[in-house]
Each structure stands twice: as structure tokens, then as C-alpha cells.
Amino acid sequence: MTRTTKTVMNAAIEKLTGLVKTGAMKINGNVNWRFLLTGEQPADEILKMFKLENGMKRALASPNLKLMKNYVQEVNTSNRNNKLSLIGIFTTHYGDDAVAKALVTMQSKLGWKSVDDVFTLLKFRKNGHLALASPKMEVLDDYMKLVIRTNSGDETLLQTLTKGFGGEEKLATLLVRAKEDPSTKELATALQNALVNKWIQTDKLQPENVFKKFRLDRGVEDALLDPNGHTLAAFISMYNARNPNSQTSLIGMFSARYGDDVVAETLVLARADRAKKPLATNLQQQQFQEWQKSKKSADDVFKLLKIQSQDFVALISPKLETVSEYIKALKATDPGDTSDLLTVVINGVGGDSALARAVASALKELNAHDPLAATLSTAAEYELMLFKRWRKGDINPNSIKSQFRVRDDAFVRRYRAYYDEKKALDNPTVITAINPLG
Structure with missing residues (x-):
């Protein structure tokens, strides 16, 4: 353990000792402070330490909630990570439905205007695409259902995530990454389909609009590096299925923009790069198919x-x-x-x-x-x-x-x-x- 780590750990132990002395924390028997700061204790034990195990309603009203929040911060600081969270502890002990209902109560008490406040509270941005596999997603989903039922709201999960992650372009990029992860693939695919469907059905976008939306017109090499090349491909697939008389293709758009020769040359060079190879190989196959189709x-x-x-x-x-x-x-x-x-x-x-x-x-x-x-x-x-x-x-x-x-x-x-x-x-x-x- 380095001197800096020891200093951080000792400072955290001193804070926890003070909480016990004031009665804010309930500790029985001898205490292994260093183990307490690992964050490895079961959620039930952590809640008992702060006397927050007797229902979500009481827990949210208790002054000890702030103390447990400080404890979580000390644990994460001591371990230099963010693996422990208040929502995670409550969800494990009470279940996501109970946590969501409690958040609805907080909404009315604190005067929150929308689901966006809960998104911020749950700190989804910090988790990136892994937020889609987090128990917090269940909490958000349940919370939204309760809000819609209680307040006749019409907010959708897609709308909330779009706002929360900073717009459609950023959400689309996150979903491409999430589709590559087995733990988030299913939800990411559903959300991507919902986003693409919105562009076609509600926004009435054409493939060229999406091409420009993601700035894929800034150069074929940059476009190949852009994860949203996959998003455009998903859009084109759905667009073609709904518009059989107006077929288009991703490679066709690139070729029309940059020329067959530039695209072909770039694709061969791109295949040498592991990050670009899957999309480049797929696009080259599409290019060959288009050439064969046109004899x-x-x-x-x-x-x-x-x-x-x-x-x-x-x-x-x-x-x-x-x-x-x-x-x-x-x-x-x-x-x-x-x-x-x-x-x-x-x-x-x-x-x-x-x-x-x-x-x-x-x-x-x-x-x-x-x-x-x-x-x-x-x-x-x-x-x-x-x-x-x-x-x-x-x-x-x-x-x-x-x-x-x-x-x-x-x-x-x-x-x-x-x-x-x-x-x-x-x-x-x-x-x-x-x-x-x-």
C-alpha cells in the first residue's frame, strides 16, 4: 500500500469512527475498518449500519441517508473506483419497483419537473453504455411507468436517454458500442430500432439526411472510423424495407459522394486496421455486389x-x-x-x-x-x-x-x-x- 493510499484510508477510518461515536452508524462487536472500506459488505449490512433497513420511505426521510452517501464516497475514494452506489444498495435490498415508487414520492416532495431529474440522480452518464445493463435501468423504467400512470405523462425511455446522453448523435454512438457487448446488446438493439423508426416515421428523414446528421460527408476515411456508419446502415436497412421502390445502400451513398475509385482504395487500406476491418470488409462486399448487379x-x-x-x-x-x-x-x-x-x-x-x-x-x-x-x-x-x-x-x-x-x-x-x-x-x-x- 502506498503512502498516499494509507493517508486516504486513515482519513476515511477517522471519519467512520466519528460516525459511530455520534450514533449515526450502528456497529456491533470489533470493527475491521479496512474491510468496511472495501465496499464488499452485502447491501443489507450497509443499510443496517446506517439504520436505513426499515423501508424506503423511512430511509429517504432519514438524516442518515446523507451519511451513507458520504460513506459510499469514502469507499469509492479509498478504492479509487466507483463500484458502490446508493441506488445499487437500495435496489439490492428493496428491489427496483420499491425504489422507483420511492422516487415518485420524492418527485412530488421535491418538485421535480421530469424524468430527467431521476436520470441525473442515477448518474447514467458515468456508466456509459454499461448503464443499459445496470439495475438502475430497471429503476428508471419502473419509475417512468409510475410517473406516466400517475401524472398522465408521455415521456418515453428513448426520449429520456436521448436527453440524458446529450442528443441523438451521442446516444446513437453509445448504442453502437452497446450492441457489441453481450450484456447490453438486446436493449441497445431495441433502442436503436426505436430511434431509427422515429427518424423514418416521425421525422420523415431520408438516408441523405442521416448521412449529413452524423457528418459522414467529411471524408470517406473519417466516415469509416465513425461508429455511426453502423447506425446509418441500420437506418438504410429499415428505410429500404419500408420503401421497396426507393432502394439505397451505404456503399452507394459513399460512392456517389466520393467516387468508386476513392472508396475502393480506402476500403482496401482500411482492412489493415483492426478497428475499421469489419465495416470496410462489409462495404467492399456491398461494392462488389453493386458492380455485379449493374453487370x-x-x-x-x-x-x-x-x-x-x-x-x-x-x-x-x-x-x-x-x-x-x-x-x-x-x-x-x-x-x-x-x-x-x-x-x-x-x-x-x-x-x-x-x-x-x-x-x-x-x-x-x-x-x-x-x-x-x-x-x-x-x-x-x-x-x-x-x-x-x-x-x-x-x-x-x-x-x-x-x-x-x-x-x-x-x-x-x-x-x-x-x-x-x-x-x-x-x-x-x-x-x-x-x-x-x-
Whole structure:
């Protein structure tokens, strides 16, 4: 235990001792003060210590309520956490229904105007998304039912949480996080559905309105990081179900805003980030499905992505990677599809000559600064694919410059070395042994 911790603990013990001496706390027998400050005692025992175990009505009227509140604060300060709460103690002992009824009584006595006061009292904001799994949620729900029945109110849980957590945008973000937690998933899903339903049915929002509401128009990369991309996806799903003649999609909105090429490139890069990968993978699948639905061939996609010679320089080229994966998607849905990556790329850049010059230029640039990067680059990968194609077609190294208008001597030397190596393997030298006795 550190000196600071000891000081805090001793100060707390001194306060508790004073409470016992004044009769505010009821302690029998020898006292283990340090154990009392762990907050591990059952709720029943804590209430007995402060003589608050004889009904919620009496407990709320007792001056000892403030003393127990101070005790809870001392426990949490001593343990540097906030695991103990007044509401939690009362709920465990009396049940959430009794606590809710008592809060209704407090409402009339203290002149509270709305359920929002109870939200603040229960300190939901401090718990974040875990508030949805807290016993305090049951208390709030029961309290609201009693208020509505008693005062003919029309406040809903969604409205209360929206106000309490600081608006629809903040609540929506919290619900996305809560849906990932098994302990809060069920309620979070129900609340998200209620929120989305309100936007469609009451607010008459369109997908574009929600897109802007969450500022998903500030850049596709930022949008992928934003948890409310999931909220918009949930909205679109419900919107499409209710508007079958006006279908839209999350990827369609991103593509319309930023362009297919920018979106495709961003999605490939985003998949390398664990936080972004689930949404990025899902969006890429949607993008492929949209392309297939509109009958786009691999050649069409190559043009759509606006691939340039500079795309061959990188270790991984997001755009060329997209073409490769789209071809796999085409073959998965149509085994008879004859798309071939190298053929698509050659057609896309304008023939063997154009591809040869593009990779030769990229490798020359890379070799001048980082030979290792050149070896691992996309250009090196496509150079090898090109060499294999030429060797299969029996293209002689001596005709490279004239046939493909390649002026890079290093490129020609690399092809000659590849060609000679493969030729030697195809035609191994046969050594005939001569019998000296023959």
C-alpha cells in the first residue's frame, strides 16, 4: 500500500469512527475498518449500519441517508473506483419497483419537473453504455411507468436517454458500442430500432439526411472510423424495407459522394486496421455486389478505378488489389467467368507495351532509392507475370526493344536472364560419359 493510499484510508477510518461515536452508524462487536472500506459488505449490512433497513420511505426521510452517501464516497475514494452506489444498495435490498415508487414520492416532495431529474440522480452518464445493463435501468423504467400512470405523462425511455446522453448523435454512438457487448446488446438493439423508426416515421428523414446528421460527408476515411456508419446502415436497412421502390445502400451513398475509385482504395487500406476491418470488409462486399448487379465486367471496373502507372509503385496497390478481388468475386458467383487478372490489366493500360513501360519505369524509380522495395513492389509482381506470358509465347529477348518499344536496358536484361533460365530448365544439358577402356 502506498503512502498516499494509507493517508486516504486513515482519513476515511477517522471519519467512520466519528460516525459511530455520534450514533449515526450502528456497529456491533470489533470493527475491521479496512474491510468496511472495501465496499464488499452485502447491501443489507450497509443499510443496517446506517439504520436505513426499515423501508424506503423511512430511509429517504432519514438524516442518515446523507451519511451513507458520504460513506459510499469514502469507499469509492479509498478504492479509487466507483463500484458502490446508493441506488445499487437500495435496489439490492428493496428491489427496483420499491425504489422507483420511492422516487415518485420524492418527485412530488421535491418538485421535480421530469424524468430527467431521476436520470441525473442515477448518474447514467458515468456508466456509459454499461448503464443499459445496470439495475438502475430497471429503476428508471419502473419509475417512468409510475410517473406516466400517475401524472398522465408521455415521456418515453428513448426520449429520456436521448436527453440524458446529450442528443441523438451521442446516444446513437453509445448504442453502437452497446450492441457489441453481450450484456447490453438486446436493449441497445431495441433502442436503436426505436430511434431509427422515429427518424423514418416521425421525422420523415431520408438516408441523405442521416448521412449529413452524423457528418459522414467529411471524408470517406473519417466516415469509416465513425461508429455511426453502423447506425446509418441500420437506418438504410429499415428505410429500404419500408420503401421497396426507393432502394439505397451505404456503399452507394459513399460512392456517389466520393467516387468508386476513392472508396475502393480506402476500403482496401482500411482492412489493415483492426478497428475499421469489419465495416470496410462489409462495404467492399456491398461494392462488389453493386458492380455485379449493374453487370460490370472486370475491364469496366479497371476503367472505373482510374488506374495509372503510379499504382504499380506501391508494395500493395489498393486499386489493383480491388480488381484482383473483384475477379475472384465474379468467379465465385459464375464459375464460367473467364476473366484473367493480367489480361484485364494489359487491356486496361493499353497493351503489353504500355504495361512493360509502366513497370520498367516504376522499378527504375524504386531501384534508385530502395532496391528491396523494388523487389517487393507491385511493379515487380506484374513484371514477373509479363515475363511468364512472353516466355510462354516464346518472345525472344532480342526483339523486346523493337516489338514492345521498351528502352530500359535493365528491364531487357532481367527478361533475358529469366528467359535463359527457363530455357535451360526446358532443355537441360546432357553430359555423355566416355568409357576410357572402350
